[in-house]
Each structure stands twice: as structure tokens, then as C-alpha cells.
Amino acid sequence: MKHLGAIGKHTFLIIASFVSLFPFAWMITGMTNSSSDIVKGKFSFGSEFMNNVNKLFDQADVATAFTNSFVIAIVSTLLTLILCSMAGYGFEVYRTKGTDRLFGLLMLSMMMPFAAIMIPLFKLFSTWGLLNSATAVILPGMTTAFMIFFFLQNTKSFPRELLQAGRVDGLNELKLFTHIYVPTMKPTYAAAAIITFMANWNNFLWPLIALQSPEKKTLPLVVSSLASSYNPDYGIIMVAIIITTIPTIVIFFLLQKQFVQGMLGSVK
Amino acid sequence: MRGKFNKSSLIGWQFVLLPSALILLFSFYPMIQSFILSFESGKGNVSHFVGLGNYTRLFSDPMFRQALFNTLLYLVIQVPIMLILGLVIAHLLNSPKLKFKGFYRTAIFLPCVTALVSYSILFKSMFAVDGIFNQMLLNLHIISEPVAWLLDPVWARVVIILAITWRWTGYNMIFYLSAMQNVDPSVYEAASIDGASKFRQFVSITIPMLKPIILFTAIISTNGTLQLFDEVVNITNGGPGNSTMTISQYIYNLSFVYTPNFGYAATVSYAIVVIVAVLAVLQLKVGGEKK
Numbered sequence: 331m332k333h334l335g336a337i338g339k340h341t342f343l344i345i346a347s348f349v350s351l352f353p354f355a356w357m358i359t360g361m362t363n364s365s366s367d368i369v370k371g372k373f374s375f376g377s378e379f380m381n382n383v384n385k386l387f388d389q390a391d392v393a394t395a396f397t398n399s400f401v402i403a404i405v406s407t408l409l410t411l412i413l414c415s416m417a418g419y420g421f422e423v424y425r426t427k428g429t430d431r432l433f434g435l436l437m438l439s440m441m442m443p444f445a446a447i448m449i450p451l452f453k454l455f456s457t458w459g460l461l462n463s464a465t466a467v468i469l470p471g472m473t474t475a476f477m478i479f480f481f482l483q484n485t486k487s488f489p490r491e492l493l494q495a496g497r498v499d500g501l502n503e504l505k506l507f508t509h510i511y512v513p514t515m516k517p518t519y520a521a522a523a524i525i526t527f528m529a530n531w532n533n534f535l536w537p538l539i540a541l542q543s544p545e546k547k548t549l550p551l552v553v554s555s556l557a558s559s560y561n562p563d564y565g566i567i568m569v570a571i572i573i574t575t576i577p578t579i580v581i582f583f584l585l586q587k588q589f590v591q592g593m594l595g596s597v598k
Numbered sequence: 599m600r601g602k603f604n605k606s607s608l609i610g611w612q613f614v615l616l617p618s619a620l621i622l623l624f625s626f627y628p629m630i631q632s633f634i635l636s637f638e639s640g641k642g643n644v645s646h647f648v649g650l651g652n653y654t655r656l657f658s659d660p661m662f663r664q665a666l667f668n669t670l671l672y673l674v675i676q677v678p679i680m681l682i683l684g685l686v687i688a689h690l691l692n693s694p695k696l697k698f699k700g701f702y703r704t705a706i707f708l709p710c711v712t713a714l715v716s717y718s719i720l721f722k723s724m725f726a727v728d729g730i731f732n733q734m735l736l737n738l739h740i741i742s743e744p745v746a747w748l749l750d751p752v753w754a755r756v757v758i759i760l761a762i763t764w765r766w767t768g769y770n771m772i773f774y775l776s777a778m779q780n781v782d783p784s785v786y787e788a789a790s791i792d793g794a795s796k797f798r799q800f801v802s803i804t805i806p807m808l809k810p811i812i813l814f815t816a817i818i819s820t821n822g823t824l825q826l827f828d829e830v831v832n833i834t835n836g837g838p839g840n841s842t843m844t845i846s847q848y849i850y851n852l853s854f855v856y857t858p859n860f861g862y863a864a865t866v867s868y869a870i871v872v873i874v875a876v877l878a879v880l881q882l883k884v885g886g887e888k889k
Binding site: 335339346347353360368372373413414416417420424425428432433441442444449450453469473474475507528534535549550553554567578579581590593594 | 610611613614617618620621625627629631632635686690691697698701702704707708709713714717719721722723724726729730731764768772796821825827831832835845846850853854864867870874875
């Protein structure tokens with residue numbers, strides 16, 4: 331009876347793992363097949379890989395899209411880390427009734443659906459003449475209530491004695507932050523960086539609205555427009571999807587622990 | 599002493615001022631603008647005040663009703679399936695003597711690293727009429743002829759639900775697993791001695807212990823599903839015949855695909871705001887009461 335339970339468990343988990351991994355296997359074999367073979371469901375390695383790569387680079391400026399995505403994701407992540415950690419630190423360490431109220435107000439923005447703010451945002455950036463630029467993609471997303479909350483939660487476990495010791499050593503309040511808080515909180519920064527990078531790398535709706543000309547587009551926009559053509563070429567789309575997915579998979583496997591901590595960190 | 603307190607609070611404000619101002623500018627200001635806009639109508643940037651005109655239009659708009667129905671359908675069917683599946687998997691992975699635990703956990707979590715656009719298109723290609731999914735079902739003799747998944751209003755919705763479940767189950771599972779690892783094993787030992795079955799333990803110990811985290815995942819999943827956009831646009835583009843279109847996609851279409859009517863789009867967007875707010879209050883009430 332006990333054995334049966336174990337077999338049942340493993341069967342269930344094997345099926346779940348198979349379902350989870352299958353689309354990855356599908357995209358890896360897919361990039362070596364022609365579009366017609368993919369649509370016919372061919373699930374084995376073919377010989378079209380180089381052909382697909384060449385066609386992809388002919389049809390879409392993937393290198394530029396990769397650079398755009400990368401610049402946007404890196405700059406956004408850096409700005410988010412600076413701004414949100416400052417706020418999280420300020421709200422927790424220098425807590426007063428007033429800052430608590432402001433914090434509560436900011437948290438409301440987590441409940442605001444993006445669809446409800448995208449039109450005024452579009453109008454705002456159009457007035458500023460900033461549409462169709464990386465700046466337009468970076469600015470609205472760089473400070474999020476979620477990340478401020480994340481830093482605030484993690485600051486709760488930051489040893490305050492270190493600040494007192496720093497004051498005795500004559501550091502000013504800004505230096506306490508940059509020289510004591512930041513180095514001590516490295517794991518929190520790492521986790522926040524991964525989550526933010528992923529979110530920006532994969533972002534779709536706002537870049538779709540804010541970026542129009544082909545040379546400004548990010549990878550998800552390129553992948554989406556390749557797939558929405560009248561007769562999509564799935565061979566080249568698979569290659570494009572793999573290029574989009576590789577950075578996030580690499581980050582996940584290299585920094586799995588921080589990755590999961592980043593996810594969980596906000597609900598401690 | 600009092601002077602010192604003021605100085606310290608001033609420093610605090612310096613840390614929080616810029617980030618707060620940015621959130622006010624890029625979230626609160628557009629929220630208010632959107633509200634004002636919802637009382638206007640017109641093409642593109644030329645619009646005039648129409649009072650509650652957009653709101654009356656909303657209630658008689660068949661497209662809005664369709665989009666609302668679809669969005670709520672995804673919510674009511676997909677979120678419970680995903681959360682229960684996540685709980686069951688986390689529960690199985692939490693057994694101390696289970697072999698290959700690390701492999702299962704990583705495999706089931708891996709979908710979370712894919713971009714929403716990418717996995718949507720993968721699903722679109724797998725569910726093609728001659729595609730791999732139909733072939734598998736044909737080989738297993740589950741179906742006798744290929745199903746046109748994405749061309750049928752009902753099956754297209756099923757594919758979208760399957761896709762979202764694939765992407766997010768592992769994500770929720772990780773939250774549950776970490777919460778389960780914080781439950782003291784002696785509670786289960788005591789229950790075993792009292793003769794409680796494994797299933798009974800799961801229902802009577804694990805679920806109540808995890809209530810706050812289940813509530814948290816329910817709220818974020820609800821919020822995510824109500825804003826569903828990337829998947830629907832990339833798997834079916836709302837079709838066939840708007841049968842899979844969500845509210846977010848309808849708002850996008852009203853603003854950037856059809857003749858732009860920002861005013862009416864803003865009105866539709868406030869429908870989501872109201873639903874998000876109502877459901878959040880409801881979930882907090884239900885979750886809070888039983889604690």
C-alpha cells in the first residue's frame with residue numbers, strides 16, 4: 331500500500347514535469363526544422379537550423395532588438411535598485427507617521443491595472459515628445475510600489491546597530507546608506523535585480539504602445555510581429571524565441587537561489 | 599531632543615521623496631487623468647465632454663460584455679485550477695523522503711522563466727490543426743480526427759487556460775512549498791498518531807496553515823488574470839470572432855487598433871479598476887474571516 335502511494339506520487343510528478351518541460355524540447359527541436367514541419371508536428375531534430383538563423387537575421391534586425399532589450403532591461407534594473415532601495419530604506423529606517431501614510435498611499439498603486447493608466451501615459455509621453463524612445467519604456471517602470479515594499483520588508487532584518495556604529499565613526503546619513511546599508515544588503519539587491527531584469531526583459535504591452543519604429547523594437551515585440559504575420563515562419567520564430575529565452579534561463583540556473591528568494595522575499 | 603527628531607525625519611523624507619514623486623507621476627496622475635477621460639468622447643486627441651455617455655454605452659456594448667465574460671471566465675476557471683494544482687504539487691514535493699525532488703521542483707518551475715510572448719507563440723504552434731498536440735491525441739486514440747483548437751471559440755479558450763496554467767503553476771507552487779517547509783513536522787506526527795489520513799492532514803492542517811499565502815497568491819493571480827493581454831494577443835489575437843478577447847485587449851484595440859477613442863477606452867478601463875477593487879475586498883474578507 332505504501333509502495334503504491336509512492337508510485338502514484340512519482341507518476342503524477344513525472345507527468346507534471348513532462349508537461350512543464352515539453353514546450354522547451356519543442357522549441358529546441360523546432361529551431362532545427364522548417365516551418366511546414368513544425369506546423370505538421372514534427373518532433374525530432376531536422377537540418378534547417380542554419381537556414382532558420384540566416385532567414386531570421388535577414389527578416390528582422392535581431393541584433394538591434396537584442397541590444398534595445400538589453401539596454402532597457404539593464405538601465406531599468408539599475409534605476410529601480412537605486413530608487414526603490416532608497417525608498418524602502420527611508421520608509422523603514424526613518425519611519426514617521428507622515429512617511430507611513432505616504433507609503434500606504436503608494437501601495438495603492440499596486441492595485442491599479444496597467445490598462446487603466448496606459449492611455450494617459452501614452453498621451454503624457456507624446457506631449458513630452460519622448461514616444462518611440464528607450465526613455466519612454468524605462469521611466470514609468472523604474473519605481474514600483476512592489477519593489478519599494480520588497481526593500482522595506484528586507485530592511486526589517488537589517489541590523490540597525492551598524493548604523494549607530496557608523497554614526498559614531500562620523501559617517502553622514504547618505505554615507506550610512508551607501509557604505510553600510512548597500513554592502514550589507516547585497517543578497518537583497520541580487521534578488522531584486524533578477525526579478526526586475528526579468529520583468530523588463532519580458533515586458534510587452536507598454537513597449538508595444540511606446541515603441542513604433544522597427545529599429546527601436548525590443549525582442550518580445552519582434553517575436554510577436556514575426557508570429558502575427560499572415561503566414562508565420564515558425565522555424566525562424568523558434569530561433570527568435572530561443573534567443574529571447576536564453577538570457578533568462580542562464581540567469582535562472584546560475585542564480586537559482588537568489589531567484590527564488592527574490593520571489594518569496596516580499597511575503598516574509 | 600526634539601530638534602534631533604525633526605532632523606532625522608527630514609533625512610527620511612529626502613530618501614523617499616524622489617521615488618514617491620515618480621510613482622505619483624506615473625501611476626496616480628494617469629489614474630486621475632483616465633478618470634477624467636472616461637467622461638469624454640471623440641477621435642484621437644480631439645474629444646469633448648459627454649458626461650455619463652460612455653458609461654451608458656458600456657452597459658449596452660456587446661463587445662464589452664463579451665470581453666468581460668471572457669475575462670471572468672478565465673478568472674473563475676483558471677485561477678482555482680492553477681492554485682489547487684500548485685498546492686497538490688507542493689504537498690507532494692514536501693514529503694521528506696521523496697526522490698528526485700530537486701529535479702521535479704526545477705522542471706515544474708522552469709516555465710516561469712519564459713517570456714509571456716514566447717510561450718504564447720510556442721502554444722500557438724503546438725495547437726496548430728496538424729500540430730504536435732493533435733498528433734499525440736491521435737496516436738493515443740483520444741480523438742479520431744484533428745481538432746481545430748484555435749478556430750473554435752470554446753477550444754480556443756481552453757488552450758488559453760492551459761497555456762496560463764502551464765506558465766504560472768510552478769510559480770505558485772514555490773510560494774506554497776516555502777510556506778510548507780515552515781510548518782513544524784511535529785504537528786503532522788501528532789496527527790498521524792491520532793490516526794488522521796494523509797488526505798485529512800492535507801485538508802485539516804496544511805491548507806489552514808497556508809491560508810495567508812493562499813490568499814496572497816489568489817490576489818496576485820486574480821490581479822494578473824484581470825489584466826490578461828500578452829497571451830491572448832499572441833495565441834489567438836482575440837479570435838475567433840472576439841471569442842477569446844479580454845478587457846485589456848479591448849482597451850488596447852479601442853485606443854490603438856480601431857479608430858482611437860481614448861475616452862471610451864478609459865471608461866472600459868475603469869471597469870477593471872472596479873472589479874479589481876471589489877474582488878480584493880471580497881478575498882480579504884473571505885480569507886480574513888476564517889483565520
